[in-house]
Amino acid sequence: MRETIVAGNWKMNLNSLSIMDFIKDFPHLVEDITEVKNIIFPSSVYLYLFKEQNTILYGGQNVHFEEKGAFTAEISPGMLRDMGCKYVIIGHSERRHIFGENNDLLNKKLISVLNNNLNPIYCIGETLEERKSNKAFEVLKKQLVEGLKDIENIEKLIIAYEPVWAIGTGETATPEIAQEAHKFIRTTLNEMQSNRGENITVLYGGSVKPQNAKSLIKMQDIDGFLVGGASLVPETFAQITRIIRED
Numbered sequence: 001m002r003e004t005i006v007a008g009n010w011k012m013n014l015n016s017l018s019i020m021d022f023i024k025d026f027p028h029l030v031e032d033i034t035e036v037k038n039i040i041f042p043s044s045v046y047l048y049l050f051k052e053q054n055t056i057l058y059g060g061q062n063v064h065f066e067e068k069g070a071f072t073a074e075i076s077p078g079m080l081r082d083m084g085c086k087y088v089i090i091g092h093s094e095r096r097h098i099f100g101e102n103n104d105l106l107n108k109k110l111i112s113v114l115n116n117n118l119n120p121i122y123c124i125g126e127t128l129e130e131r132k133s134n135k136a137f138e139v140l141k142k143q144l145v146e147g148l149k150d151i152e153n154i155e156k157l158i159i160a161y162e163p164v165w166a167i168g169t170g171e172t173a174t175p176e177i178a179q180e181a182h183k184f185i186r187t188t189l190n191e192m193q194s195n196r197g198e199n200i201t202v203l204y205g206g207s208v209k210p211q212n213a214k215s216l217i218k219m220q221d222i223d224g225f226l227v228g229g230a231s232l233v234p235e236t237f238a239q240i241t242r243i244i245r246e247d
């Protein structure tokens with residue numbers, strides 16, 4: 001079932017004090033909104049702060065595919081579940097481009113988290129260079145085909161289309177560019193998964209803010225957002241959630 005989701009990827013930002021404030025303030029700002037699901041992805045060292053509350057859904061920004069062992073600094077799917085996470089981001093473009101994570105590794109992570117009953121948000125997206133040389137769809141297809149290889153239990157899968165050139169740059173994809181990519185993603189998922197792509201939630205990410213949320217959410221294949229910078233302030237994040245609801 002496709003859901004309307006507005007997720008906040010906090011990356012390496014905020015601290016225990018500001019997070020406690022967010023946890024206190026944010027639920028009141030969206031308490032009348034039941035048709036949009038908010039999910040927060042804090043730094044893993046602060047997951048315990050979310051475990052102590054039960055209003056805000058949350059998850060990990062990254063995960064290792066093994067269940068345990070000698071993997072210094074890594075976090076297993078079971079550890080995320082132990083901290084009360086229901087979600088996890090897989091393959092964010094910063095993981096792909098700064099930390100060298102490739103489709104094969106991300107495929108292992110996706111298989112592992114789905115087997116562990118977590119909901120992955122699998123991020124895909126092309127660079128500016130790839131878009132300029134007309135390779136955007138080729139790249140997206142490869143990320144889907146290789147990342148989702150041998151995966152059939154896709155009920156919990158969420159996809160985020162995040163064009164790398166729009167992340168943290170202030171430059172958003174126009175609603176038309178985003179819709180074109182989302183439609184391509186859904187068609188590809190339908191081909192790969194015997195028409196089950198219709199049921200997969202596909203989020204847009206990349207400089208989403210209250211000013212552009214409305215025109216993006218109007219697009220047929222955009223089911224919600226993965227928000228970075230604009231998710232750090234409760235009021236702004238709530239504003240984006242509210243705009244979606246009013247559509």
Ligand code: PGA
Pocket residue numbers: 009162166167168169170205206207208226227228229230
């Ligand atoms: P941004 O980040 O909204 O700050 O562009 C989005 C993301 O990286 O998920």
